Amino acid sequence: MIHFERTKLANGLTVIVHQDKTTPMVAIDVCYNVGSRDEHPDRTGFAHLFEHLMFGGSKHIPSYDEPLQKAGGDNNAFTSNDLTNYYLTLPKNNIETGFWLESDRMLELAFSKSSLEVQRNVVIEEFKQRTLNQPYGDVWALLRQLAYKVHPYQWPTIGREISHIEKATMQQVKDFFFAHYAPDNAVLVVAGDVDFDKVVTLADRWFGPIPNRAVKPRSIPQEPEQTEIREQSVVRDVPNDTIYMAYHMPDRLDPNYYATDLISDVLSNGNSSRMYLNLVQKEKMFTELDAYLSGDNEPGLFVVSGKPSNGISLETARKAIEKELDRMKQERVSEYELEKVKNKVEANIEYSEMNYLNKAMNLATNEILQDADLINSQVDFYRSVTSAQIQEVAQQIFRTENCSVLNYIAKKSEHVES
Amino acid sequence: MLNRKIQPTVHPIEHIDMVQAEKRLLSNGIPVYFVNAGSQDVVKIDFIFEAGTWFQPANLVASLCNSMLEEGSSNFSAAEIGEKFDFYGAYIQLMADQNYGNFNIISLGKYLPTILEITENMIKHSVFPQYELEVLIDKNKQKFLLENQKVKTLCQKKFTQVMFGEAHPYAITNKIEDFDQVSREMLVEFYQSFYHSGNCRIIAAGQVDESVLALLEAHFGGADWQRNTIETPYYEVSPDPHKFHHVEKANGIQSAVRMGKFWVPKNHPDYHALSVLVTILGGYFGSRLMTNIREEKGYTYGIGSFVLSLKHVSYLIITTEVGNEYIEPTLNEIAIEMKRLQTEPVSENELETVKSYLLGEFLRDFDGPFALAGSFKAINDFDLDYSFYDNYLHVLRNITSEELMRLAQQYLNPEDFYTVVAGSTFPTNLT
Numbered sequence: 001m002i003h004f005e006r007t008k009l010a011n012g013l014t015v016i017v018h019q020d021k022t023t024p025m026v027a028i029d030v031c032y033n034v035g036s037r038d039e040h041p042d043r044t045g046f047a048h049l050f051e052h053l054m055f056g057g058s059k060h061i062p063s064y065d066e067p068l069q070k071a072g073g074d075n076n077a078f079t080s081n082d083l084t085n086y087y088l089t090l091p092k093n094n095i096e097t098g099f100w101l102e103s104d105r106m107l108e109l110a111f112s113k114s115s116l117e118v119q120r121n122v123v124i125e126e127f128k129q130r131t132l133n134q135p136y137g138d139v140w141a142l143l144r145q146l147a148y149k150v151h152p153y154q155w156p157t158i159g160r161e162i163s164h165i166e167k168a169t170m171q172q173v174k175d176f177f178f179a180h181y182a183p184d185n186a187v188l189v190v191a192g193d194v195d196f197d198k199v200v201t202l203a204d205r206w207f208g209p210i211p212n213r214a215v216k217p218r219s220i221p222q223e224p225e226q227t228e229i230r231e232q233s234v235v236r237d238v239p240n241d242t243i244y245m246a247y248h249m250p251d252r253l254d255p256n257y258y259a260t261d262l263i264s265d266v267l268s269n270g271n272s273s274r275m276y277l278n279l280v281q282k283e284k285m286f287t288e289l290d291a292y293l294s295g296d297n298e299p300g301l302f303v304v305s306g307k308p309s310n311g312i313s314l315e316t317a318r319k320a321i322e323k324e325l326d327r328m329k330q331e332r333v334s335e336y337e338l339e340k341v342k343n344k345v346e347a348n349i350e351y352s353e354m355n356y357l358n359k360a361m362n363l364a365t366n367e368i369l370q371d372a373d374l375i376n377s378q379v380d381f382y383r384s385v386t387s388a389q390i391q392e393v394a395q396q397i398f399r400t401e402n403c404s405v406l407n408y409i410a411k412k413s414e415h416v417e418s
Numbered sequence: 419m420l421n422r423k424i425q426p427t428v429h430p431i432e433h434i435d436m437v438q439a440e441k442r443l444l445s446n447g448i449p450v451y452f453v454n455a456g457s458q459d460v461v462k463i464d465f466i467f468e469a470g471t472w473f474q475p476a477n478l479v480a481s482l483c484n485s486m487l488e489e490g491s492s493n494f495s496a497a498e499i500g501e502k503f504d505f506y507g508a509y510i511q512l513m514a515d516q517n518y519g520n521f522n523i524i525s526l527g528k529y530l531p532t533i534l535e536i537t538e539n540m541i542k543h544s545v546f547p548q549y550e551l552e553v554l555i556d557k558n559k560q561k562f563l564l565e566n567q568k569v570k571t572l573c574q575k576k577f578t579q580v581m582f583g584e585a586h587p588y589a590i591t592n593k594i595e596d597f598d599q600v601s602r603e604m605l606v607e608f609y610q611s612f613y614h615s616g617n618c619r620i621i622a623a624g625q626v627d628e629s630v631l632a633l634l635e636a637h638f639g640g641a642d643w644q645r646n647t648i649e650t651p652y653y654e655v656s657p658d659p660h661k662f663h664h665v666e667k668a669n670g671i672q673s674a675v676r677m678g679k680f681w682v683p684k685n686h687p688d689y690h691a692l693s694v695l696v697t698i699l700g701g702y703f704g705s706r707l708m709t710n711i712r713e714e715k716g717y718t719y720g721i722g723s724f725v726l727s728l729k730h731v732s733y734l735i736i737t738t739e740v741g742n743e744y745i746e747p748t749l750n751e752i753a754i755e756m757k758r759l760q761t762e763p764v765s766e767n768e769l770e771t772v773k774s775y776l777l778g779e780f781l782r783d784f785d786g787p788f789a790l791a792g793s794f795k796a797i798n799d800f801d802l803d804y805s806f807y808d809n810y811l812h813v814l815r816n817i818t819s820e821e822l823m824r825l826a827q828q829y830l831n832p833e834d835f836y837t838v839v840a841g842s843t844f845p846t847n848l849t
Contacts, residue, residue, distance in 0.1 A: 065704050069702065091431050122718070135564055206420075239567060271497075280557075
């Protein structure tokens with residue numbers, strides 16, 4: 001259970017405070033409701049590039065990092081399809097430096113030309129490091145493109161191609177900032193040994209004067225229901241064939257989301273999970289086999305990925321996976337098995353609450369999703385899932401026509417390249 | 419009136435609450451270090467054995483032996499072990515590094531009695547089933563092949579070979595053929611020689627009290643798992659005479675770079691001051707290398723320098739991955755940054771920044787039970803005590819620019835460094 005207090009400033013900024021007296025530090029998390037789903041299809045990777053630019057100086061402060069380091073602080077940020085999250089930790093006495101820095105870059109960036117040029121280059125190198133120069137590095141790009149035809153989840157956060165990043169202009173950067181970076185499109189969470197009134201006073205002082213920017217609610221085209229199986233095969237210079245099967249699944253606020261998550265746990269979370277026990281350990285058909293959710297706020301993907309053992313074809317591998325998925329559709333999971341995955345979820349939630357920064361991040365991302373208090377209902381949501389519901393959800397999701405298959409084929413070394 | 423141009427007053431960090439580990443002994447002499455902290459009902463217990471690659475008779479033995487500890491014991495099959503841990507939401511973390519074989523468990527406190535009962539059997543009576551071993555070897559083979567496609571892996575391997583010499587246990591020399599040479603008997607023998615009470619210490623962190631000690635005593639305090647301690651071998655390093663090496667990796671568009679040299683051990687009088695120097699060079703986001711090579715030139719997504727202190731040898735290493743066209747400029751800039759540290763005193767402003775940053779990091783290193791346990795292990799591995807950290811704080815608060823420049827002159831000569839580049843482009847000017 002995470003206790004917190006919440007208020008909203010006149011300019012629309014939501015402020016959440018969680019008191020944790022066990023730490024000498026304080027975490028400040030500013031989460032913006034903008035992610036790669038808000039990008040134009042010809043300018044993908046922009047939300048993430050923008051995250052880099054947020055460290056290139058703001059209106060009144062030429063350097064973000066140095067003053068933070070002077071206050072004993074550390075920081076980082078990440079961009080997802082759904083949101084962009086900035087977080088820092090500081091010794092609690094120096095909390096005001098965090099407010100000063102974060103409010104100034106919410107107010108306005110420096111929009112420096114050199115920062116744009118350098119960060120474009122840094123992001124291009126990041127693109128290479130994460131995708132082009134990495135075995136299996138393009139899997140998510142391929143899989144998303146296969147599974148989504150309309151929804152912007154079809155491109156990865158890093159971007160669809162390097163040229164989109166290369167072409168980013170200063171005007172686009174400015175437009176993006178004023179369209180999305182605003183108090184009315186963000187959540188401020190402070191966690192640590194702090195009290196609510198003091199945080200609200202600081203928030204009023206530093207964030208209060210930032211104008212509300214009347215951010216327009218997003219209107220994103222929804223993905224039409226998939227009506228037939230999609231399949232793509234690619235040959236790459238990797239050591240092993242790998243199969244990826246992606247099924248459309250419910251959004252984060254759908255009551256069936258939790259059942260779907262438990263399905264992935266039954267199948268592949270831990271050494272006693274079904275797919276590991278049956279297909280990796282017993283049948284030795286795979287050396288790696290995982291089932292997981294993309295974790296997106298809007299309807300995401302349930303993915304199964306597996307590396308078949310030597311001598312097992314991708315077709316045989318696929319049949320074996322389908323057999324396990326069919327079992328989820330045909331038989332109810334036992335009460336014991338359900339209890340087991342629920343216990344594990346509950347333990348994981350307990351572990352995650354050990355750290356003040358973790359808690360701040362969870363509060364922020366849940367508030368962006370809908371309501372920070374969701375994190376306190378999670379256990380009950382998971383606990384209330386029944387085996388009948390799991391079976392129903394499995395039947396809804398694991399339909400052939402709802403599936404996108406990516407066959408990732410290892411280039412054989414004996415083949416001569418043409 | 420709010421002045422956004424001026425930073426709010428920064429308060430120096432004066433008080434640091436260092437919760438220290440408390441040493442206890444089990445009846446058979448196993449030291450148990452208690453780190454009692456945290457507000458959650460969570461316990462992490464590390465069983466640490468001197469069973470790293472230093473002691474292995476052949477490649478892969480230490481890590482496979484360690485991994486096999488969850489693949490079956492006299493009372494529990496691999497499947498049953500998995501089943502129990504999953505049911506209680508507990509985790510086993512197995513890891514063999516250069517010196518230690520680690521068996522760590524994380525559990526909710528309320529399930530600890532059950533978890534420790536299984537853990538006892540796993541640690542004391544591992545059975546190394548052939549079938550599970552084959553599955554494990556197949557899995558690891560595939561992982562090995564995958565890792566070997568990454569320039570950073572190829573680079574790190576070559577770097578350790580160049581620094582230590584291929585016969586030294588700190589050199590990573592694993593080959594795919596090694597997987598076929600490991601036998602069950604080798605693992606069993608290694609297990610019997612190194613996983614016993616005479617070769618074990620325990621660190622318990624979280625909400626730990628006398629009841630946890632009683633549990634540890636009941637399960638691990640007996641004389642029943644004492645075996646003869648093997649004499650520790652000693653290996654001398656045998657570095658390569660050539661300072662520059664290239665590893666070919668076809669078709670890569672980025673290259674991995676490792677630059678490094680031997681470094682002083684943790685008990686050396688210069689160690690702490692050098693930590694500050696290495697941080698200035700490449701140890702934080704505002705470091706010289708990050709500022710110059712990422713934030714000004716955009717050659718890389720990241721570059722850093724850090725010290726790796728191993729039990730018998732320490733080294734400094736600079737790591738990055740850069741576009742092929744940036745290899746030579748990057749290596750030049752690294753050398754320039756070292757020279758700058760040797761010839762220009764670090765400004766008061768920069769020194770203040772790095773001191774504050776490191777003090778903040780220090781607070782983080784002593785915040786929460788797991789961090790506290792980690793900080794304790796970092797000294798305990800080297801038979802050091804908490805005065806190590808007191809000394810560090812003293813040095814950190816008092817170090818001067820002059821001292822740093824003197825150290826840079828002594829320790830940061832570019833010509834002393836070994837450089838390994840892995841990628842498709844051979845930087846011809848540098849051989």
